[in-house]
Amino acid sequence: MELTKAKAAAGGAVVVVLMVAAGLVGHFATPQTTCEEVEQTTTTTDTPTTTQATPTLENYRLPTSLDPLHYVVKLQPHVNGNFSIMGHVEIEMVVLEKTSNITLHMAEITVYDDTIVLKNKADQNDLQIKDHEYDPSREFFIVHLAEELSVNTEVVLSMDFEGYLNDELRGFYRSTYTNENGDQIMLAATQFQPTDARRAFPCLDEPALKANFTVSLAREEHMATLSNMEIEATEPVEGQAGWVWDHYHTTVKMSTYLVAFVVSDFEFLSDLAGETNFSVWARPEAMDQADYSLSVGVDCLTYFESYFNIPYPLPKQDMVALPDFAAGAMENWGLILYRETAMLYSPEESSASNKQRVATVVVHELAHQWFGNLVTPTWWTDLWLNEGFASFMEFIGVDHVEPSWRMMDQFVVDTLHYVFGIDSLESSHPVSIPVGHPDEINEIFDSISYYKGASIIRMMYFFLTEATFKKGLTNYLNNFAYDAAAQDDLWQFLTEAAHEDDTLPSDVSVKDVMDTWTLLTGYPVVKVERNATGTAATVTQDRFLLLPSAPDRSDAAPSWWVPLTMTSQDAPDFTRTRPSAWLTPGTPTLILDGLPSADAWVLLNLQQTGYFRVNYDAGNWELLTKQLADAHEVIHVTNRAQVMDDALNLARAGQLPYETALGLTSYLAKEKEYTPWEAAMSSLSYVEKMFTRTAGYGPLRTYLLDLITPLYDDVGFEDDLNGLHLDQYKRVLALSWACHLGHPQCVAESAQQFGEMMLNGTPVSPNLKSTVYCSAIAGGGEEAWETAWALYLEANVGVEKDRLLSAMGCTKEIWLLSRYLEWAFTEGSGIRRQDARTVFRAVANNDVGRYIAWDFLRNRWGTISGYLGGFTTLGNLISYATAEFNTQEELQQLESFYETNLDSLGTATRAIQQAIESTRNNIGWMDANYQAIVTWLEGVAQGV
Missing domain, CATH: 1.10.390.10 (Neutral Protease Domain 2)
Known part of the structure; x- marks a missing residue:
């Protein structure tokens, strides 16, 4: 099919449609109910009061007496004006249980009192409203009726209201961009999931309360609107020159959080x-x-x-x-x-x-x-x-x-191994x-x-x-x-x-x-203990925790239905991904018979399809280590990644000696596949982070450089954009680690490429830009940083802006990092609100910037939380700032921050609980493993 590229039509024929007139004028000087306070009309003497009880699961849910059937939503957002939204809504509902009130969700909206009308759909007669109130704690707008509604009655509640295009990236919000002429262009868009449709129009804002929506959006003629359905017709806004209504076809039955609008000049x-x-x-x-x-x-x-x-x-x-x-x-x-x-x-x-x-x-x-x-x-x-x-x-x-x-191979390192780390905490x-x-x-x-x-x-x-x-x-x-x-x-x-x-x-x-x-909560580690002959094994399960000896660990011993798949050295077959046996809550111990002799390895969880780790007896780990060293291709590539990740994390949890886990990594010098490398380096990154501020970092850095250098030499700095996708991934991994660890040639090459790009316009491969930018800015002082900032301001491609934002956090200049954080949380600085998290993470990942980020977060919590609003961003900031905490002093700072800000943590509550637990785990890990790893590294250095 031929592709067509077109500017969205702003004019076109005027079509008159048989809909409710779209005036929305004439009511906006009348008494009103806002979302800032409970305000009631004066037609009653027995008005219910706003609920002040402690929030519970139940009282934040709407009553079950009404089911919405159809909405008529008409909105006129003043995108290029005062950002007000003039609105009208009609909600057709059926009564499921007898009720004398109608409860809706509403937030940051002003309702015009004299426009609130309730009709019986069958006869179109008005039903008497006694009064109405607003409950800000639950964002409920409650309409009290003079008479009780009977079951199966269908009613239509309508009202005019005024909302606001906020700058909080939720509800119906405004946005801007700068065009090629340097003009600032306004637009508006929505983000309603999970509970923000109520900021655009009064509604029953719960996912199961589905209805059909008939939407009309007013726009200036030079702009275009979009909604869930196609436009049925367009007509002028009565009495407002230069404005038209776009009337949309009625939607299928759907949830409020899926309704959406865009008003823009996009193509x-x-x-x-x-x-x-x-x-x-x-x-x-x-x-x-x-x-x-x-x-x-x-x-x-x-x-x-x-x-x-x-x-x-x-x-x-x-x-x-x-x-x-x-x-x-x-x-x-x-x-x-x-x-x-x-x-x-x-x-x-x-x-x-x-x-x-x-x-x-x-x-x-x-x-x-x-x-x-x-x-x-x-x-x-x-x-x-x-x-x-x-x-x-x-x-x-x-x-x-x-x-x-090879996305199904990537799943293991991209998704499974990542979430294993979070789900191994008590606070999961x-x-x-x-x-x-x-x-x-x-x-x-x-x-x-x-x-x-x-x-x-x-x-x-x-x-x-x-x-x-x-x-x-x-x-x-x-x-x-x-x-x-x-x-x-x-x-x-x-x-x-x-x-x-x-x-x-x-x-x-x-x-x-x-x-x-x-x-x-959590997941199991499956333990496999073979008998002396190797022909049978006892298989058990236990919850995997990174620090089982944590002082606040619960005594609960959960167990799972665990699908077991297995192969062995005598007849390796990694395609049998249907379970041959199950560990169940009712049978916590299972005996596997018919295994090969003790000199042949067995391997469970083929292609790591199961959500669990596997730990073996020492003899089987030795056999797996030998197989990887002799002919690693015999083991499926996904299971090579599994073995790396399981072993290093079992060691981290104290369930396997680090000597065994680190010994497995020696085979990587022969590994040519991306996923085992990614699994190994991702797990080793934890050790590297814990060692950063210790005397043992030098020997660890030497070992990791020795590990990565053969891969670095193999892939080279010359990028092949037409090469295999995962080969490009492997090159990025090798170069980023080499430069991070200070590989002299990698650092020098990065500085040279950055310099040639600035002086001569010599392009840097898109795959290598993140590494080149970060390494060059880290060693380039103020000049390199300011150069990157200028590039960021000029960039037209989002991913290039994103790369530069991350790279500028690599500088070693403390004052630049401090200023950068200030800019990230300042309106109009050049950094968009959505990108504040990217900047904060970049600074927090920098060894020089970690405490700058943590102090900034602690000292500016109120400002930051107000600037970013809700959703998960705040929790991410805590995770970034505290990822490497591993001392008692840092733990005390975290606990103090938690206690001081308990009432204002909001969506960050779980994140800080996890940060506290992770820090305790890190402290325990340092006590248990630091010296053992240093001793092992010394042995490697001495060839022992």
Whole structure:
């Protein structure tokens, strides 16, 4: 299909539609109810008072008496004016239980009292309203009625209101960009998930309360609007020259958090995905970066239609790259919104990892069109059903779009190993967790919901088989289409498919298995102890914790349904990913018979499909070490990565001698694959961070340089942009570690390339820019930093801006780092609010900047939290600043910060609890392992 590139039409024929007139004028000087205080009309003497009770899960939920059916939402955002939003809403509801009040969600909105009308839909008669009130603690707008409504009555509540285009990147918010002429251009966009639709219009803002939405958006004629559906008609705004209304087709039944709007001057690029009109939008200067996301989107939308065997239900799919966006992207049905770095790709400026990020984020959001949008969790407790499935399906989808990237191999090091680290803390949480308050809901948009969710789904995908998995998913999606469901609903349909296909015993359900993975915190380590002859092994499980001896460890001993897969040296076969046995809560000990003799290794968890670690007896570890040293290719590449990660983390937890774990790494001199290297260096990075401020750092640095130098010499500094994707990843890993560790040739080459780029315009490979920039700025003083800042201000490509922001945090000049942090949290400094986290992380990752970042965070907590608002960003800052804490003094500072700011931590509460636990773990680790590792390093240096 031919691609068409066009400026969004601002004019065109005026079409009059048969809708409610769009005036929204005449009421704005009347009495009003705002969200700042409880204000009531004076028509009653028995007005209920605002609830002041301590928040609980129950009282933050709406009453169950009403179910919304249809919304008419009309908004006129003054994007280029005073940022007000003039609005009108009509909510058609059916009464499920007798009630004498109507409770909605509302935040930062002013309702005009004389416009509040309630009608009986059947006869259009007005129903008497006694009074209304606003409860700010729960963001409830409560309308009290003179008479009780009976069951099955359908009513329509309507009102006019005024909102505000905020600058907080939530609700309906404003954004800007500077065009090629230097003009500042305004736009507006939305981010409603999870609880911010109520900031745009009064609504029943819970995921299960789905309805149809008929949206009208007013715009100035030179701009364009977008919403979930296509525009049905456009007409002038009565009495307002230069303004028009875009009236949209009514949506399918959907949740409030998926409603979306954009008002901008963006351009678009279109293609067809089957019968779906697929468009990508961006600011005009960035449209040349939109082709790749369009290609991926079109390919993957049709692939998912086939995979789920369910057609995409909307007539169009728009994707928009925004200059300001809090998250990476948001899956609004038919109108997916992105950060520029997550949707735009420039072959000249973007690296292989940038390209992969665009592909994975696009595929992730498209997977949501079925998982999350078509079928939605009944409540945020099961957020993981949204995010875990999308995070798993992004690998399935990208593997289809880019098969040479070996995404299923990458899953292990990208997702599984990453979340293992977080889920090995006492302060982790189950993937399915009760939440009520908006702060609690925002808190669980974290690695456990996304990455643990994806990892246990991947495990299920393998033990059920792909065919059974797909069958169960399709049946589930069809049964609950346009409705809401809980995890038990999914388990039911997967169980039925599994029993039909005989992939689970008839007396075992998916719920039996998966409840242990979704309702319990953490994961097990499976211990394998072979007998003297090696022909049998005792297999047990225990929760894996990084510091089992932590003083506040609970006495609970959870156990899981663990699928066991195994192969051995006598007949290695890594394709048998269906379990041959199970460890279960009822059988904590299992005897495996028929193993080879004691001189042949066994290996469990083939392709690391299970969400657990494996520890062996000393003899089996020796045999695995020998196999890797002699012929490592015999072991599957994913299991080589598993062995690296398991061994080094078992050592970190005190369950394996570091001599054994570090000894395994010697084989890496022969390793040519990316994933085992990534697993090893990711785990070794912990040791490196703990040693940074110790006398043992010198010997460790020497050892790590000796380890990485053969790989550095093999891949070289000459980048091949046409080479294999994972070869490019491997080169980036080798060069970044070499320069970080001070490899003289790497540091010199980086400085030379940076200098030649500045003097002669000689391009640096996009894959190597992060390493070159950081290394050159670290050693280049103020001049190099100011050069990078100028490049940042001039850059038109989001990923280049992102790279430079990170690289400027590499400077060793303390005053520059301090100023940089100041700028990051100052409006108008040149650093966007969404990028403050990037700057903070860059400074905190710098050995020189770590305490500057921590002191800045402690001393400016109130300012920072106010500047960034909610969601998960605040928790990330705490994690970045404290990642290397390993002394009693640092622990005391953390605990003091926690106690001092307990009432203002909000969404950062869990993050600081995890930081405290991690610091205690680090202290314990230093006490237990520091000297042993130093002794081992001395032995290596002496050739012992």
